[in-house]
Structures are given as C-alpha cells and as structure tokens.
Amino acid sequence: MAQQQAEDDHPPSPAELFTRAVALLTAQGDLRVWSVIISVFGDLALQRDDVITGTLLTRLTTLMGLKPEAVRVALFRLRKDGWITSRKTGRSSAYRLTDMGFRETQAARARIYAPSLPEPDSWQLLVSRPMVQAARVQDEKALQEQGFHIIGPGIYLGAGDLAASEEFLAVDGQITHLPDWLRASMPPEGLEQGFADLCARLRDLSALLDGDIPALDATERATLRVLIVHHWRRLLLRQPNLPDRFFPDGWPGVACRERVMALLHRLERPALDELQETPG
Amino acid sequence: MAQQQAEDDHPPSPAELFTRAVALLTAQGDLRVWSVIISVFGDLALQRDDVITGTLLTRLTTLMGLKPEAVRVALFRLRKDGWITSRKTGRSSAYRLTDMGFRETQAARARIYAPSLPEPDSWQLLVSRPMVQAARVQDEKALQEQGFHIIGPGIYLGAGDLAASEEFLAVDGQITHLPDWLRASMPPEGLEQGFADLCARLRDLSALLDGDIPALDATERATLRVLIVHHWRRLLLRQPNLPDRFFPDGWPGVACRERVMALLHRLERPALDELQETPG
Numbered sequence: 001m002a003q004q005q006a007e008d009d010h011p012p013s014p015a016e017l018f019t020r021a022v023a024l025l026t027a028q029g030d031l032r033v034w035s036v037i038i039s040v041f042g043d044l045a046l047q048r049d050d051v052i053t054g055t056l057l058t059r060l061t062t063l064m065g066l067k068p069e070a071v072r073v074a075l076f077r078l079r080k081d082g083w084i085t086s087r088k089t090g091r092s093s094a095y096r097l098t099d100m101g102f103r104e105t106q107a108a109r110a111r112i113y114a115p116s117l118p119e120p121d122s123w124q125l126l127v128s129r130p131m132v133q134a135a136r137v138q139d140e141k142a143l144q145e146q147g148f149h150i151i152g153p154g155i156y157l158g159a160g161d162l163a164a165s166e167e168f169l170a171v172d173g174q175i176t177h178l179p180d181w182l183r184a185s186m187p188p189e190g191l192e193q194g195f196a197d198l199c200a201r202l203r204d205l206s207a208l209l210d211g212d213i214p215a216l217d218a219t220e221r222a223t224l225r226v227l228i229v230h231h232w233r234r235l236l237l238r239q240p241n242l243p244d245r246f247f248p249d250g251w252p253g254v255a256c257r258e259r260v261m262a263l264l265h266r267l268e269r270p271a272l273d274e275l276q277e278t279p280g
Numbered sequence: 281m282a283q284q285q286a287e288d289d290h291p292p293s294p295a296e297l298f299t300r301a302v303a304l305l306t307a308q309g310d311l312r313v314w315s316v317i318i319s320v321f322g323d324l325a326l327q328r329d330d331v332i333t334g335t336l337l338t339r340l341t342t343l344m345g346l347k348p349e350a351v352r353v354a355l356f357r358l359r360k361d362g363w364i365t366s367r368k369t370g371r372s373s374a375y376r377l378t379d380m381g382f383r384e385t386q387a388a389r390a391r392i393y394a395p396s397l398p399e400p401d402s403w404q405l406l407v408s409r410p411m412v413q414a415a416r417v418q419d420e421k422a423l424q425e426q427g428f429h430i431i432g433p434g435i436y437l438g439a440g441d442l443a444a445s446e447e448f449l450a451v452d453g454q455i456t457h458l459p460d461w462l463r464a465s466m467p468p469e470g471l472e473q474g475f476a477d478l479c480a481r482l483r484d485l486s487a488l489l490d491g492d493i494p495a496l497d498a499t500e501r502a503t504l505r506v507l508i509v510h511h512w513r514r515l516l517l518r519q520p521n522l523p524d525r526f527f528p529d530g531w532p533g534v535a536c537r538e539r540v541m542a543l544l545h546r547l548e549r550p551a552l553d554e555l556q557e558t559p560g
Contacts, residue, residue: 125405125451127435129461151449155407155435166457169431171405173453177446181409 014215024205025227026065033066034074038083039230041097042105044222044272054093056276063223112233115261117243122160123175126168149240183248186240194235195252202259218270225267232260294495304485305507306345313346314354319510321377322385324502324552334373336556343503392513395541397523402440403455406448429520463528466520474515475532482539498550505547512540
C-alpha cells in the first residue's frame with residue numbers, strides 16, 4: 001500500500017487516504033462482527049453510563065465494510081450473551097454495556113492501552129502436591145483465573161500480592177534467573193506470526209497517514225482507532241499478561257505495542273458526544 | 281532397661297552401670313565397624329593433626345563389644361578407601377584422617393552437633409526445563425551435591441546463597457506457605473521409626489545415668505559418646521538438611537536431637553591426650 005501511494009502521480013484525497021487505511025486494516029477479511037462491536041464499546045464507551053446509538057454503530061461498521069445484517073445478528077447475540085442492553089428511543093435504538101460487559105472491557109483496557117506492563121514488587125512461585133492430570137486441570141483453571149501462569153505441571157508463577165491457597169508450597173521473592181527455554185515457551189502457537197503481520201500492517205498505516213491526519217474527521221478517526229484496537233487486543237489477550245522480559249528476544253509484540261500506542265496517540269479519540277452529534 | 285534397674289535391690293556399681301549403658305546402645309547389634317571407627321574420629325579427632333593410636337581404638341571398640349578381627353578389617357578398608365592413613369611407631373600403629381576424611385567428618389560435625397538448623401536469609405526455588413527422566417536424574421544428583429532438595433520432578437529448593445545454573449527459572453525469597461503434604465514427603469522411608477527407636481533408647485540411657493555420671497572414667501565417657509554420636513549421625517545424615525519446620529508435626533528427630541545434645545553435654549568429651557595416656 002505504501003508503495004502504491006508512492007507510485008501515484010498526486011497525493012491522495014482525504015477520502016482516498018481513509019479508504020486505503022481501512023483497506024489496510026481489513027485486508028485479511030476476518031473481522032468477527034460481534035467482537036468488533038465490543039471493540040467499539042471498549043474504545044469509545046469509557047464511562048459506565050455511556051450509550052452508543054444504533055445510528056453511530058451502523059455508521060462505523062459500514063465504514064469498516066461490515067454488512068448491516070451481520071451487525072444486527074451480532075447485536076442480538078451480544079444482548080443474548082449478557083454483554084449489552086438496548087433501549088428504543090423513537091425510531092432508533094441505543095445500546096450500553098451491562099455490568100459484566102463494562103467490567104470485562106474495563107479489565108481489558110488496563111492491558112490494551114498500557115504502554116508496558118510494570119514488574120510487580122515481588123513474584124511468587126507455587127508448587128502443588130503431586131496429583132493426577134484431571135485434578136491438575138482444575139487447579140490450573142482456578143489459578144489462571146486468579147492471575148497465575150502455568151510454568152510446568154503443578155508449577156505456577158504470579159505476582160506476589162495474589163492470594164494463594166495454603167495447599168501450595170509458595171516462595172515469594174524476586175526472579176533471579178529467567179531462562180530462555182521458559183521465555184520461548186510463553187507465547188501460544190501462532191501468536192508471533194500474528195504480531196509480525198499486524199506490525200507490518202501498522203507500519204504501512206503509519207507511512208500512509210504520515211502528516212495527513214488532520215484531514216480525517218471524528219468518525220473516520222474513530223473507525224481507524226477501533227480497527228487498530230480490535231486487531232491489537234485480539235492478539236494481546238492471547239498472550240500471558242507478563243512483562244516483556246518474559247518473552248523471547250525480539251518478540252514482535254513489543255514493536256507492535258509501540259506502533260499501536262503511537263497511532264492511537266496520533267488518531268486522537270473523539271468524544272462520544274461529538275460522534276453521536278455528527279449527522280449520519 | 282530402666283525398668284530392670286528399678287527392680288534391682290541395690291544401685292548398680294559403676295562397672296554395671298557402664299555395661300548396661302553400652303548394652304542399651306548396642307542392643308540392636310547392627311554396628312558397622314568401619315562406620316563406628318569414623319564416629320570415633322569424628323567425635324574425638326577434632327584437630328587436623330590429631331592422631332588416634334591403635335591401642336586406644338582397640339580399647340574403645342572392645343568396650344563396645346566389637347571383635348578385634350572385624351576392627352582390623354575395617355581399618356584396612358578405611359585406608360583403602362582413602363579415609364585414614366596409618367603409621368607404625370615401635371610395636372603399635374597410629375591412625376589419622378586423610379584430607380578427604382577430615383573434610384568429610386568436619387562437614388558432618390556441622391550438622392551432628394548443631395542444636396538446630398537456622399533458617400537461611402532467603403530460599404530459592406528452581407524450575408528446570410521439561411526433560412526426560414534420564415537427564416533429570418543427572419540434574420538431581422548435581423543439585424543435591426550443591427545442597428538443593430528435590431521438591432518434585434524438576435523442582436529444587438535451596439538456600440538463597442547457593443549458586444544456581446542459569447538454565448533454571450529461579451525465584452529467590454521467603455517461603456510463605458509450607459504445606460503439610462511437602463513436610464510429610466521430606467523424610468525418607470523408615471527414618472521416623474529409626475528416630476523413634478533411638479529416642480526411646482536415649483530416654484532409657486538418660487534415666488540409667490541419672491546422677492551417676494561422675495563415676496564414669498574418660499574412656500567410658502568416650503565409648504558412650506561415640507556410640508550416641510554414631511547412632512545419631514547414621515539417622516540424621518539420611519534426613520534432608522532442612523530446619524525442623526520442614527518436617528511433620530511431632531517429628532521424632534527433633535526430640536532425638538534434644539536428648540543427644542543433653543547426653544553429650546553430660547558425658548563431657550575427654551581430651552584425646554587424656555585418653556591416649558590412660559593405660560590400656
């Protein structure tokens with residue numbers, strides 16, 4: 001895309017520029033509509049009482065190339081799953097997050113927008129009693145929900161301030177060696193490629209937008225922000241919530257985060273009021 | 281034995297008392313002669329240059345009921361294995377520990393005579409990379425020699441000041457939970473019964489000697505000391521070198537240590553010179 005732009009005889013119009021930017025962020029064509037809608041709420045509905053109108057949702061999703069029918073199905077599913085509620089006002093609808101939906105998006109925001117994950121004051125390493133696989137799976141699930149990470153069979157690592165059952169041997173202190181084999185084992189399969197692909201797309205997007213951002217209106221900025229946040233969070237939340245030093249050297253998630261933060265800084269978040277007042 | 285004494289019509293003579301005391305400490309009849317001789321050196325040869333004459337060795341081992349032929353075989357084996365050297369002086373021999381022998385007995389003394397094992401300033405928990413059993417056995421051997429304890433497959437605990445390979449995940453800090461299952465797993469099979477048996481024998485010995493110790497001469501005191509130290513170290517050195525809180529509640533090793541310390545305090549160690557000058 002950046003190359004195509006360089007080959008053009010004239011600079012792109014603001015409309016062309018936005019179209020190309022959206023194309024860069026939707027090129028893989030794999031947007032899950034219900035998940036994109038959560039990204040809309042996550043990036044734009046920061047206050048507990050924030051409401052997003054059906055009109056705005058339609059406008060944003062249309063600019064992303066999503067079909068109105070798919071959006072309707074997704075909204076139905078999100079209501080059914082307890083993420084959002086809707087309210088009719090005249091001929092249009094207004095949506096807001098449920099308590100659960102707000103809690104979840106707020107928890108995710110703490111990771112999504114963090115410039116980096118700070119080290120906790122201390123770490124704790126837990127060792128479980130020897131047990132059969134089936135019992136261990138239950139432990140693993142419970143401990144992961146508490147914020148622990150599985151290091152090996154019956155071995156869990158977490159921040160020092162997490163409460164741990166007295167069933168475990170627990171050593172609380174500093175990590176003095178963090179070996180390469182552990183860092184290599186941290187990311188799930190496929191995540192490295194995912195981050196590398198997103199990183200490349202965001203590099204092209206940065207080049208495309210270079211200097212031209214003032215030409216984008218609030219709705220366009222919101223559209224691009226939501227798409228960036230969407231791709232970023234879909235990868236980031238698959239990665240263990242650990243500081244960068246827990247991942248292999250040159251881990252593309254680190255460069256990816258820098259690009260995301262820089263782009264979100266440049267594509268300033270429009271206020272929800274400003275977006276809703278914009279005529280569709 | 282204490283019961284037998286109580287049933288007697290008159291208090292035992294010093295000679296009877298000593299005979300009964302030795303009988304209490306040799307009742308199980310399982311003394312390994314070469315190991316008893318190491319206990320003699322360990323309790324009596326505290327200085328690097330200390331020499332023990334064949335005459336004294338014979339006198340002590342005879343009082344313990346060991347056969348001269350068995351003692352000769354044991355001395356031959358100890359020389360062959362590099363524990364002791366011998367030197368002829370006139371018609372008798374004199375023995376001393378080799379460098380290795382002195383190093384080993386000195387290291388053991390640090391445990392044998394310690395009234396309790398202090399907590400280190402910090403602990404470290406190591407986690408190894410996943411590996412096959414055969415490779416893990418090598419790790420386990422090397423780490424145990426360094427002073428680490430095996431907590432589970434590929435999991436090692438040691439004092440914070442031990443050097444650890446960077447191959448391991450290492451957390452250095454305080455133990456915040458020490459679960460019952462781990463304390464129960466610490467002692468090797470049979471050790472609890474061994475300590476309980478020794479504890480009972482030492483209780484009977486304390487009762488037997490109560491108030492009568494001034495009647496024992498230096499050689500008799502040395503004989504009893506060596507037998508006590510011998511039984512104690514044979515059990516103690518099988519137990520992981522960890523503070524008492526790492527063992528199950530009511531662990532008999534703790535009461536046993538108290539009895540050993542009290543008896544060794546009462547049976548004051550004679551100087552080696554005093555013993556060697558005593559006519560056989």
